[in-house]
Amino acid sequence: QQQVKQSPQSLIVQKGGISIINCAYENTAFDYFPWYQQFPGKGPALLIAIRPDVSEKKEGRFTISFNKSAKQFSLHIMDSQPGDSATYFCAASNQAGTALIFGKGTTLSVSS
Amino acid sequence: EPEVTQTPSHQVTQMGQEVILRCVPISNHLYFYWYRQILGQKVEFLVSFYNNEISEKSEIFDDQFSVERPDGSNFTLKIRSTKLEDSAMYFCASSRDFSETQYFGPGTRLLVL
Numbered sequence: 001q002q003q004v005k006q007s008p009q010s011l012i013v014q015k016g017g018i019s020i021i022n023c024a025y026e027n028t029a030f031d032y033f034p035w036y037q038q039f040p041g042k043g044p045a046l047l048i049a050i051r052p053d054v055s056e057k058k059e060g061r062f063t064i065s066f067n068k069s070a071k072q073f074s075l076h077i078m079d080s081q082p083g084d085s086a087t088y089f090c091a092a093s094n095q096a097g098t099a100l101i102f103g104k105g106t107t108l109s110v111s112s
Numbered sequence: 113e114p115e116v117t118q119t120p121s122h123q124v125t126q127m128g129q130e131v132i133l134r135c136v137p138i139s140n141h142l143y144f145y146w147y148r149q150i151l152g153q154k155v156e157f158l159v160s161f162y163n164n165e166i167s168e169k170s171e172i173f174d175d176q177f178s179v180e181r182p183d184g185s186n187f188t189l190k191i192r193s194t195k196l197e198d199s200a201m202y203f204c205a206s207s208r209d210f211s212e213t214q215y216f217g218p219g220t221r222l223l224v225l
Contacts, residue, residue, distance in 0.1 A: 034213070043116070043203050043216035044155065089155060095211060099157035099168055100147075 002027060004092050006103025013110050019077040021106045023090035026071065030092040034100070035064065035075050038087045047088070048075070080110045114138045116217035118204050124223045125194055133189045133220045135204030144187045145205040145214060146179065148172070155203065161187065162210075194224045 005024045013019045023033075031052055036044035050057045050064040050073065057064045063076040077084055087107050091100040117136045125131050137144050146158040159169040161179050178190045187206075191198055201221050205214040 036216075041218070043205075043218045045216065046213050049213070091155075099145075099160060099170065100155075100214060101157070102155040104154040 002101055004090060004101050004103040006090050006106060008106060009104065010107045011109070013077075013080045013108065015080065015082060015110055015112045017080050017110075019080045019084070019108055019110070020074060021088055021090070021108070022072065022074045023092075023103050024070075024072045025092050025101075027092070028071070029094050030101075032093045032095060033064070033066065033073050034091050035062075036089045036091060036102075038089065038105075044089055077108075080108075082110045082112045084108060085110050116204055116206055116215055118202075118217040118220050120220060121218070122221045122223075124225065127196055127224055128193050131191050131194055131222065133191075133202050133204075133222070135187045135189075135206075135217055136185050137187055137204065137206030138208070138215060139185070141206035141208045141215075143167075143207045143210060143214075144179075144181070145207075146189045147203045147205060147216075148200040149203065149219075150197075150200045158189070191222075194222075196224050198222060199224045 034049035035047045037047045038044045048059050048062050050066050052068050061078045066073045087105045089105045090103040093100050119134045144161040147155050149155045157170050159173045160167045176192050180188050201219045203219045204217045207214045
């Protein structure tokens with residue numbers, strides 16, 4: 001019940017394409033859903049986060065879609081660029097300050 | 113931009129030895145965390161710390177682990193007697209307030225031989 005399931009494990013997208021990463025959770029007590037981006041040798045960096053009172057949040061080329069009834073949320077990267085090539089982790093927690101439960105990560109490669 | 117820093121970046125130790133991983137959280141942050149990431153696996157929560165005491169810990173954080181804020185800037189994770197399975201990347205994180213974003217450091221890669 002504390003798991004967050006993330007897919008796909010890896011993703012290859014052409015430059016300019018849309019990258020979509022999906023996550024699912026079971027614990028209905030989760031109410032904070034961040035996405036982190038990690039480059040090799042670096043720590044995870046917050047990309048965008050959403051709470052379940054909204055169904056979508058957009059920041060630049062990055063959008064989170066949230067489906068509370070399905071207990072799923074996804075990250076969409078529009079106009080994907082080679083600089084977006086990184087590992088992306090979805091996460092969830094009961095509140096923003098409590099333990100983050102991470103998905104297994106998606107390695108995104110954007111080909112030029 | 114303020115950032116979380118961690119030292120050392122890499123540490124190699126022998127099984128059974130004690131290691132201390134150090135973190136300097138962002139200066140005005142009050143909540144501190146340790147996570148670990150075994151190679152190829154997901155990031156896992158270890159412990160959170162606030163007001164000089166542990167506020168939450170996972171099953172991984174057993175008696176071999178301890179945390180401390182020895183002064184106003186450092187936050188440490190001690191592993192008393194390392195095991196082979198402790199080999200991982202250890203991330204420190206901090207947040208200004210309980211409801212705010214956790215900012216991660218670059219990590220310490222620990223290798224136990």
